[in-house]
Amino acid sequence: MALINVSNLTFSYDGSYDNIFEDASFQIDTSWRLGFVGRNGRGKTTFLNLLLGKYEYRGTISLPCECTYFPFDAADMERTTLETAVGICPDIQYWEIVRELSLLEVGEEVLSRPFATLSGGERAKALLAALFLKENSFLLIDEPTNHLDMHGREVVSRYLNGKKGFILVSHDRSFLDGCIDHVLSINRVGIEVERGNFSSWLVNKERRDAFELAENKKLSGEIKRLEKTARQKAAWSDRIESAKYGTDKYKTGMVDRGFVGAQSARMMKRAKNVEARQQAAVDEKSKLLKNIETTETLKLHQPDYHTGRLMTLEKLSIYYGERRVCQDVSLTIEKGDRVALLGRNGTGKSSILKLVVGEDLAHSGKIYKGRQLAISYVSQDTSFLRGSLAGFILESGIDESLFKAILRKLDFSRTQFEKNLEDYSGGQKKKVLIARSLCERSHLLVWDEPLNFIDVFSRIQIENLLLQYTPSIIFVDHDEVFCDKIATHRVVL
Secondary structure (H helix, E strand, O other), X not given: OOEEEEEEEEEOOOOOOOOXXXXXXXXXXXXXXXXXXXXXXOOHHHHHHHHOOOOOOEEEEEOOOEEEEEOOXXXXXXXXXXXXXXXXXXOOOHHHHHHHHHHOOOOHHHHHOEHHHOOHHHHHHHHHHHHHOOOOEXXXXXXXXXXXXXXXXXXXXXXXXXXXXXXXXXXXXXXXXXXXXXXXXXXXXOEEEEEOOHHHHXXXXXXXXXXXXHHHHXXXXXXXXXXXXXXXXXXXHHHHHXXXXXXXXXXXXXXXXXXXXXXXXXXXXXXXXXXXXXXXXXXXXXXXXXXXXXXXXXXXXXXXXXXXXXXXXXXXXXXXXXXXXXXXXXXXXXOOOEEEEEOOOOOOHHHHXXXXXXXXXXXXXXXXXXXXXXXXXXXXXXXXXXXXXXXXXXXXXOOHHHHHHHHHHOOOOHHHHHOEHHHOOHXXXXXXXXXXXXXXXXXXXXXXXXXXXXXXXXXXXXXXXXHHHOOOEXXXXXXXXXXXXXXXXXXXX
């Protein structure tokens, strides 16, 4: 059993006032299939980079083996896939890579193709196959599902379940449940390690949170009682002190100022003692609530549409040059429908959404939109986000207070508002687009892979929003749990 030992780890980025990690200590067994979970921006990728030795830090990290990062940067995309695999693992045997690829449902023929010609999903699978053949290496897998459709995620999850020795960063609950045996959770304060899959970890966390909240409720009552007592003691002390100088309206005549002064001092001491007890109770409360994730309820005000039918697609086919990506797609979206477009990568799901929002793509068939139908679009791509948040708000024409309130509920700190959009993480960029969509007065939400990079807690918030307010929406996403909970209709391409 080889262990990675982390002791008193403290780290912050240059120019930052806040520590990402502070005196964190824990152990990781390098034979575990370890899921790494936590809110966006909490430092998951940062910790992987610390294991790779990219940053200086305080404390110690003891590594018994080399760590390798996925996605691996293939230097020459024009080399064949086999040459790329050999570059990762020089001792690789041809039959070994063929065996690994077959487990990942990738054909042998990709080995002779230039790596650049592979799809995103094929590249991810080929890199994983090569990296797991590398001996004496502990694999750090950072969000491998971003280029995988729902079937691809099932295949990779099953593949990882047959391996040992990796840390996996992912926000896909079903994917994690299929392949991990331990959870490393980065919380509001500190890092914890727990045996089990994601679902068992979440159940245990909810139980701990419920207990802490119950204890906090009792403690809040005690704090209020102490505050009231402290105010009474202080008022009595002031009243007695004023009597010493004959200013108390309830006292007349001569007073023994020495006696009154001593009585006032005793009363003040009691008030100070009560105040100290109150502060101790507050400190205890803050310790209790250190790891409860606050997931405030999001709100949506979708205006009513004048008819029940919003849109109809009739025998829609889409073309890219000579290639037809989908054929004869027909569907109707009624008010309140939540339509999931499903299918493997390349079947035209995102193209249909682009046509719906008005992009000019070569197609046949008809699209009938309701008169004055207002649509809000969340694109799959976030690379266009540049500049300040203030500029984005102005350009989008949305209410600044509402927009920032939604981002705060999605775990944005106020310091994030001062950063440029290009400095945001992938999950934070996606949250910006979702927050804008929630601010827009639209009759139909059109969301293309809205959950990419977004943390589990925010996914649950978004699920609850869509279930509570039941907006009309057509969406593409590969999160199986999300689709099962949200979709009222499924269209499989």
